[in-house]
Amino acid sequence: MSIKTCIFDAYGTLFDVNAAARDAAREPGREALAEVWPGLARDWRLKQLQYTWLRAVAGRHCDFWQVTEDGLDWAMEAAGLDDADLRRRLLDLYRTLPAYPEVPAMLRGLTDRGVACAILSNGAPEMLEAAVASAGIGDRLSAVLSVERAGVFKPSPRVYDLVGEEFSTRAEEVLFVSSNGWDAAGAAGYGFRTVWVNRAGEPMDRLYAQPHHVLADLTAIGELI
Structure with missing residues (x-):
């Protein structure tokens, strides 16, 4: 799929x-x-x-x-x-944290191909709004989803449920990308296709699931879709 x-x-x-x-x-x-x-x-x-x-x-x-x-x-x-x-x-x-250098071009490449891009974050809505505005990437995001809608932090499945509620997609139709190995594992266990952005070169977490892909940064995300 x-x-x-x-x-x-x-x-x-x-x-x-x-x-x-x-x-x-x-x-x-x-x-x-x-x-x-x-x-x-x-x-x-x-x-x-x-x-x-x-x-x-x-x-x-x-x-x-x-x-x-x-x-x-x-x-x-x-x-x-x-x-x-x-x-x-x-x-x-x-x-007002800056985005990593490759982020704007990566998002532009995905959205120009018709892929819907969104954030799913532990961040509070006001935090996410400020960061997205400061980074200038809001026009490339279809949604900015906060765990506050679920009332619990990741990796609770209730958080990952927010994606299907927002986009009416099946889990296997979603590519989930995180720099946190535990988050990528949690999303993989939920049923998403997942990418762990392992910027620090850390060992794989020993958890109930593992990410499907491991990348050093976000540059090659488009090649996985």
Whole structure:
């Protein structure tokens, strides 16, 4: 069966989650951050994701902005950074994360061929709206779907259900693309065709399903459709 819809995770897949810490570290007066920003960015992302999983298991849902703030607070404390102004700056930058360089051309290539493209993200609607507008890719997206409609974070099947509800497609007609191995595995277990964008060259997660394709970036997505 042919692919009719290409669904993308947002953070880490389309948008560069390391950019907030990296860009802030380059600003004058941020010498303390400049010394530790890679570790802070890594811890921030890890805690952000861990908190989504723990909240989903516990049935204690909140929106993604809350876990983004909570993850940053943990990462800043771990890095020995007690700076309210820096915290505000990092959060401001996170709202307008840049897209990875290959994203605009990749989306243009797909939509010019008649493939519907959309986002399915843990992100809160306001976060996603700001990021999409900042990256200038809104005209290439048929929908921006937030887990807030399901009230639980990925990889709950209730989140992946949103795709069929929005596009009236069968699972096997969807190509799902994520930079998170666990997300690509969850979507594969759900029944989507999946791509893991393994930018960091990490090992495959040992889970109940595995992604169908592994790529280093998004450049070759069109070749899979």
